[in-house]
Amino acid sequence: MRTPAIAGGQPRFPEPLHVGRPNIGDTRRLFERFEGIVQRRWFTNDGPLVREFEQKIVEITGAKHCISLCNATIALEIAIRALELRGEVIVPSYTFVATAHALQWQEITPVFADIHPNTLNLDPDCIERLITPRTTGIIGVHTWGRPCDTGAIGKIATQHDLKVMYDAAHALGCSHEGRMIGNFGECEVFSFHATKFINSFEGGAILTNNDALAEKTRLMRNFGFVDFDRVVYLGTNGKMTEVCAAMGLTSLESMDEVIRLNRDNYESYKCELEGLPGIRLIDYNQAEKPNYHYVVVEVDASRSPLDRDELVKVLHAENVLARKYFWPGCHRMEPYKSLFPNAYLLLPHTEFRAAQMMVLPTSQSVSKNNIAGVCEIIKAALAQAEQLKPILKQRGPKVKPPVVFAKAFE
Numbered sequence: 001m002r003t004p005a006i007a008g009g010q011p012r013f014p015e016p017l018h019v020g021r022p023n024i025g026d027t028r029r030l031f032e033r034f035e036g037i038v039q040r041r042w043f044t045n046d047g048p049l050v051r052e053f054e055q056k057i058v059e060i061t062g063a064k065h066c067i068s069l070c071n072a073t074i075a076l077e078i079a080i081r082a083l084e085l086r087g088e089v090i091v092p093s094y095t096f097v098a099t100a101h102a103l104q105w106q107e108i109t110p111v112f113a114d115i116h117p118n119t120l121n122l123d124p125d126c127i128e129r130l131i132t133p134r135t136t137g138i139i140g141v142h143t144w145g146r147p148c149d150t151g152a153i154g155k156i157a158t159q160h161d162l163k164v165m166y167d168a169a170h171a172l173g174c175s176h177e178g179r180m181i182g183n184f185g186e187c188e189v190f191s192f193h194a195t196k197f198i199n200s201f202e203g204g205a206i207l208t209n210n211d212a213l214a215e216k217t218r219l220m221r222n223f224g225f226v227d228f229d230r231v232v233y234l235g236t237n238g239k240m241t242e243v244c245a246a247m248g249l250t251s252l253e254s255m256d257e258v259i260r261l262n263r264d265n266y267e268s269y270k271c272e273l274e275g276l277p278g279i280r281l282i283d284y285n286q287a288e289k290p291n292y293h294y295v296v297v298e299v300d301a302s303r304s305p306l307d308r309d310e311l312v313k314v315l316h317a318e319n320v321l322a323r324k325y326f327w328p329g330c331h332r333m334e335p336y337k338s339l340f341p342n343a344y345l346l347l348p349h350t351e352f353r354a355a356q357m358m359v360l361p362t363s364q365s366v367s368k369n370n371i372a373g374v375c376e377i378i379k380a381a382l383a384q385a386e387q388l389k390p391i392l393k394q395r396g397p398k399v400k401p402p403v404v405f406a407k408a409f410e
C-alpha cells in the first residue's frame with residue numbers, strides 16, 4: 001500500500017491540481033483577435049469586441065441588456081448604486097466575500113440571512129424576520145449555479161417594497177424554471193473571472209430587462225459621461241477592455257463543449273465517490289440547464305471517518321488543492337466579524353454547511369486519470385482514517401509523520 005503524502009510518502013501529483021484552472025478556447029482565434037485589437041488601435045472604452053461580447057451574452061441569456069464590466073465585484077457595486085440601495089440589504093453569508101463587500105464598500109450594511117440546508121441558497125423563511133425600516137433590498141446568490149427560489153424572494157420583496165438583484169457569478173448558461181439566468185430580479189451579475197468556466201481573464205456583466213437601469217449602469221461604468229464633456233451621474237471606471245472581450249468571445253465559442261466536459265467530470269467524480277459513507281456530491285437539476293462548473297462535495301462528519309478539514313489536509317499534501325468554499329462564511333470574516341460578533345446565532349445552517357463543503361478540481365486541465373487519482377486518495381484516506389487521525393491532529397497541511405507511522409504503510 002502506498003504511504004499517503006500526509007504520512008511522509010511522495011505526493012500523488014507532482015504538480016498541483018487546482019480548483020479554478022482557466023479554460024482556454026481556440027488560441028489561434030484568440031491571437032487573431034489580439035492582432036485585430038492592435039491593428040485597430042482601439043483598446044478599451046466600448047470597443048467593437050466588447051460590443052460583440054455583450055451581444056453574445058444577450059443571445060445566450062435572452063435578457064434585453066448586457067453591460068460588460070471589468071469584474072463582477074465592480075458590476076455588483078455599480079448595480080447596487082444604480083438601484084439606489086441604501087441602509088440595509090439582506091444577503092447570504094454563505095457566498096464569496098465580494099457579495100458582502102460590494103455593499104459595505106458603499107457603507108450599506110449587509111444583513112446576513114441563513115441559507116436553506118438543502119439548496120445552500122438564501123432561505124426565504126429567514127429573510128422576512130430580518131426586514132427593518134432601513135431595509136432597501138435583497139441580493140440572492142445562485143450558489144454553484146443552482147438558482148435561488150426567485151418566486152418566494154420576489155414575493156417577499158413586493159410585500160415589503162424592496163428591490164431584488166442576484167449575484168449570478170456562477171450561473172452563466174444555467175436556467176431556472178425554463179428561463180435563463182440573467183432574467184431574474186431587477187438585474188443579475190455574472191463573473192468572467194479566470195476561474196469561471198467562461199472567462200475573459202477578468203470580467204463581469206450586469207444583465208437586465210430594464211431599459212432605464214441598463215442606460216444608468218452603462219453611464220456609471222464610464223464616469224457618468226453621456227457626451228464628450230457632459231457627466232450626468234456619479235460614475236467610476238468599470239469598463240471591460242478589448243483584450244478581455246477577445247478572451248471572453250473566444251471562451252464563449254467553446255461554451256457548449258466546456259459544459260459537456262464539466263458534466264462528464266462531474267459524473268466521473270459522482271460515480272467514483274458513490275457509496276462512501278458521509279460523502280455526497282451536491283446535485284444539479286437535470287430538468288434545467290446546469291453548467292456543472294463546480295464539483296462540490298458534502299462531507300458529513302457524523303458518518304464519514306474523516307471530516308472535511310481532515311480530508312482537505314490529506315488532499316493538499318497530495319498536491320490536490322481542494323477548496324473549502326465558502327468557509328467560514330462572510331460573517332466570520334472582517335470587517336463583519338467585528339461589526340456583527342453575534343451574527344452566527346442566526347446562521348446555524350450557514351455555519352454547519354460551511355464546515356462541510358469541499359470543492360474539487362475540474363475544468364479542461366483535469367483529466368479522467370486525475371479524477372480517478374483524486375478519488376483514490378479520498379477512498380484510501382477514509383479506509384486508513386484511524387492511522388491518519390493522530391497525524392491530522394497536528395497543525396498545518398504538510399506535517400512530518402512519526403517514522404513508526406510511515407512504516408505502517410510500507
Ligand code: T4K
Binds near residue numbers: 325
Ligand atoms: N460573487 C460570487 C458568488 C463569486 O464567487 C465571486 C468570485 C464574485 C462575486 C466576484 O467575482 P469577480 O470580481 O472575481 O469577477 C476565486 C476567484 O478569484 C473569484 O473570482 C471567485 N468568485 C472565487 C469563488 O474563487 P480565490 O480567492 O479563491 O482565488 P485564488 O486566487 O485562490 O484562485 C483559485 C484557484 O485558481 C487557485 O488554486 C489557482 C487557480 N488559478 C487562478 C487564477 C486567477 C489559476 O490556475 N489561474 C489563474 O489565472 O477566489
